[in-house]
Amino acid sequence: MVAALLALTLLQSIDSAPPHHAPRTIAIDERLAADAGIRLGDRIVLSSTPDGLGDTVIVSALVRRRADPSEVARADYRVRMHLDELQSLIGYGDRVDRFAVATRDSASTPSAIRAINAAAFGFQAFASREIAVETSRTFLVVSRFHRAIGVITIVASAIFLLCIMLLKVDERRRDVAALRLIGISARSIVRSVMVEAALVAGVGSLAGVGIGWLASLLINWHYRAVYRTPLAFAVVTPGIVALAVALSLALGLAAGFLAAQRLVHVPALELLTGRRERRVDAAAVPNA
Amino acid sequence: MSDAEPLLVARDLHRDYHMGDERVHAVRGVSLEIARGDSVAIVGPSGCGKSTLLNLLGGIDHPTSGAVTIDGERIDLMRDRDATRFRLRHIGFVFQRFYLMPALTAIENVELPMAEARAPRGARVERARELLTYVGLAGRHDHRPAQLSGGEQQRVAIARALANRPQLVLADEPTGELDARTGAEMIGLLGRVNADGTTVVVVTHDEDLARAAKRVVHMRDGVVVDDRRQDGR
């Protein structure tokens, strides 16, 4: 029936035709009012077919629809009227599409469902939570998709970080060699590289949080305008920030560690000269 | 240009640098003529401007004032692209630190200038082999610089400098990073290069290398203080 509502056609406003009886009142959603230029108090003709006779009604209320994510992509219009009037208008008889039932308390819901289903024929009762899960399936799919993209991005970032750290550490191979030659331990060098990597990753991730927050503002502004909804499309929560920063730090530290480890395992002299020396055993050298 | 005319003429060369707030006069009014087939050693204490002078003579640096003519061409007035092309065909460089391409083998390093001069592959490979044999590295064609000793690397550098049959070879401290024995070998090699007709100008601290040259130019504080022949001419 709700779906049938969407097939209703609003005909022209009638300002001058005298009513046969006191016109009924309806409520329309603000999107319909804005798009069709309908104001409070306007008289319109409501019909179930495009060229049907229909009923004259008065718009007595404008309604803002609840921000329902499952309906955000649908650009349909909504009209609210008394049940019996709609049943009469569309020839539905004594039928409805669904009932919404409120129980005294949540504890009595399961027994109410059982009782209804035992007596029901041709319909079934569900808890609201079950319906919510069903209608949320779209968003579960979108969430999984976003998560998959997120994982790919993390993998790409990890490789990128490792490559950059490798380059940066390689750039300073002579400095590292000189430090090793004057007695600084490999461990100290690795630690210093990791501190640097952590700082870079930390500052970078904070910058990334800032960019992400700004991007979320932009996303919400854009899609709220596109879908004409107050829904939030992107939300930056403390948990998300903590996860992003922790992940960046972990990846940065790992990249720094791997890059530094690679370098400190090369003999210092080889780092300095670029020449790989072959070690010669004394036993292999004649007359040694 | 006849053989009687000098190959290289430098007139009143000046080169100034800015080091912070200070203005350094690295070369002050140096004039020089170098004949074809000559070998010249430019000597002097550190910081006297000899390497700067060599760079000016080779066209890899521009004088603040003055002129440099090689084989009748004013190289100080050339645009970068023309000066580069001129160096490719007329001048060979040998550096103290060799500066071979570490990713290329010995023979590929020698081929590099010939490839740039669009020599056909067959011809340049053959010439590269010849040059490596000439400098005493017949069996080391496929070795990378990291697999060669300092002396061997410098030989490859000399072979590279001779790739396009330049009229002039400029060497900046060619024995600077070599031990005495290897240095002596290098002196001998450069002598052979000169004997075969190439004009050689070296900048050096090495007294033996200076003694081996036919002419020695002494510099101090950016000026030539002495210029004498050692070959009795």
Added chain:
Amino acid sequence: MLFRLAWATLTRHRARTLLAMLGVAVSAAMLLDMVMLSSGMRVSFRSLLLSRGFQLRIAPKGTLPFDTDATIPDASGVTRTLRAVPGVATISPVLGGQLHVEVNGRAITSVALGVDPRVQGDYEVLAGRSPAAPNEFVASDDFLRASGVRLGDTVSAAAGFDPQLRSYAGQRRLVLVGRARFLYMPAEQKSVALPIPTLQAMRGSDAEDRASLFMVRVSPGANVDTILHRVETALPRVSVVSTETAMRQVDERLSYFRQLAVILGAVSLGVGFLLVTTLVTVSVNERLGEIVVMRALGVVRGRIVQQIVLEGVAIMVIGALVGLGLGLGTARYLNSILAAFPGLPAAIDFFVFEPRDAWAALGMLTVAGIVAGIYPSWRGASLPIAVTLREEAVG
């Protein structure tokens, strides 16, 4: 020699070169996926709409096909009117509904399509045949699995419920004659198709001479837009949707994915660009001495830039080729996630590979590789020779 030197330089630092290529591969894979995503849905949907050759769809006024429960009255009159429109070759009416099939004491409910089996465009017969008699039907694999019904079986089916009488309404005995793949149904949707008059009769007065949708095939060579306007003129009480209009509607509803594809694609390209430009910059800084010596030897600046840029392009191109394989793999995975969208026809893909997508991604990455290498290489090749040599000697 240019290629040789570029390749030799890359292979000199194998680890960093391989890592950079891997980084580019992941970026390339993401870029390819996003290029596929930006057009895939469109390509797939269009292909689905035209798979049976129907270019127009007629739905109740103001709705899209099967978007609502609304139906078009006077279906036979509409059919007559359509037949009279010049250029209309085939008309396929469709009525939607539900069918409850009783099997072993339980009811299996499925989506039912009333069709004209001779001209229908809703299913492909996989086994058996299309209904030829009023009491025959075909069913999807999901229905057959759920019900256990086999080809040739007769079942008791109803189109609705009568709550007062607590019984099924519109009951008939139907014979399963075919197993079919329903083109527009979501995966795991139990579906059946039977002759439209049968379903109309089973549904009773609510569905008498009504249809949910008409699919129209135009004559070969006819202009679809012209036919569309003729139909709109002849039938003002309905909405006529061409394939292009349907595509536009789909584009609007799924604009999010296109925008996401553009943004992620741009980010991927940017990451690849950053990686290569960083690598080239570090590589140039490491070999300033070599670069100025090449200038001293007589190699012109442009050639040096070419050689260095070639290194960046090599990383990008090789990385991109690896990324192509990776991208096809990740596209399959991502597609399987999005294919779970409720209500989405099983035949729809979000990621559709077309060779031009691969070329587009490769082209973008090559250009990015060139641009990434130009600035650092030009900077390195433009350094003053003498000054740099001196600094390198001191350093």
